[in-house]
Amino acid sequence: MLRRWRERRRLSQLELAARAEVSARHLSFVETGRARPTSAMILRLAGHLEVPLREQNRLLVSGGFAPAHPEHRLGEPSMSLVSDAITKVLDAHDPFPAAVIDQQWDLVAANEALERLVAGAAAHLLEPPINVLRLSLHPDGLAPAIANLGEWRAHLLDRLDREIDASADAGLIALRAELDGYPGSSDHPDPDTDAIVVPLRIRLGDSELAMFSMTAVFGTPRDVTVSELAIETFYPADATSAALLRGLAGG
Structure with missing residues (x-):
């Protein structure tokens, strides 16, 4: 999912890694499943990819974490x-x-x-x-x-x-x-x-x-x-x- 968002934003692994201040090797491992990212890392990468909040929650759930952004009805x-x-x-x-x-x-x-x-x-x-x-x-x-x-x-x-x-x-x-x-x-x-x-x-x-x-x-x-x-x-x-x-x- 992270790879699809990166490609949608037309960024290389090296470019995203530089923006997020992580190694390109680690980012590659995250995208291929060889490394399990923390919730903080998922949000960090998602922020630099300008992923919408709803999709950030989906990324977190896919990584085995609870959603970070609440969702309330307007009438609540x-x-x-x-x-x-x-x-x-x-x-x-x-x-x-x-x-x-x-x-x-x-x-x-x-x-x-x-x-x-x-x-x-x-x-x-x-x-x-x-x-x-x-x-x-x-x-x-x-x-x-x-x-x-x-x-x-x-x-x-x-x-x-x-x-x-x-x-x-x-x-x-x-x-x-x-x-x-x-x-x-x-x-x-x-x-x-x-x-x-x-x-x-x-x-x-x-x-x-x-x-x-x-x-x-x-x-x-x-x-x-x-x-x-x-x-x-x-x-x-x-x-x-x-x-x-x-x-x-x-x-």
């Missing part, structure tokens, strides 16, 4: 500070959309602004667990209303590919294969080369809502659940879009 009392912080961020961002997603891109929480935007999607896409990528790109979801579907789809898939490359997560790989089966969009405008960020453009009746997104994660997480959460906040890309969002909030 011990997670109240994290839950309260998330609620404050989502509520404060209204009337602009915001959501919390996990590593699988499943929706953990959302504010009312986001719920208003996705209310017209098919019921089967709004049944928990709601996958944000599936909801965005499925023909029964937001896809028909996205004016720049091809551009937005390319942006989302590129981000997903980078996450797969970093995590090797089997669930994300399966999701990528599913999304590849969705019809794309060929009749979208050319990308705006003057734009600072890629916008999401959604048709609302005779109007068009343009937004850009910002992603935030928790700093120095020690819990597996916390390490896999991301807060996606959307901001209006122009004054017209800001007025549209405020109008939706006002009914």
Whole structure:
């Protein structure tokens, strides 16, 4: 497992050994099973390989040790500070959309602004667990209303590919294969080369809502659940879009 992570990070044994300040010989013995590493050594190597916390626990279990990183549900009392912080961020961002997603891109929480935007999607896409990528790109979801579907789809898939490359997560790989089966969009405008960020453009009746997104994660997480959460906040890309969002909030 360590060898697979090292190869995924495109590091030689010598390079990893130098970073972790161990001998290349010892690292070779660890990878081939000739030497049994301590839990501290496993975590040391995993840290230099930027292995996600969930996978670090799997490495430890494979080495005969207990997991080092706890995993709690967001609704547990011990997670109240994290839950309260998330609620404050989502509520404060209204009337602009915001959501919390996990590593699988499943929706953990959302504010009312986001719920208003996705209310017209098919019921089967709004049944928990709601996958944000599936909801965005499925023909029964937001896809028909996205004016720049091809551009937005390319942006989302590129981000997903980078996450797969970093995590090797089997669930994300399966999701990528599913999304590849969705019809794309060929009749979208050319990308705006003057734009600072890629916008999401959604048709609302005779109007068009343009937004850009910002992603935030928790700093120095020690819990597996916390390490896999991301807060996606959307901001209006122009004054017209800001007025549209405020109008939706006002009914």
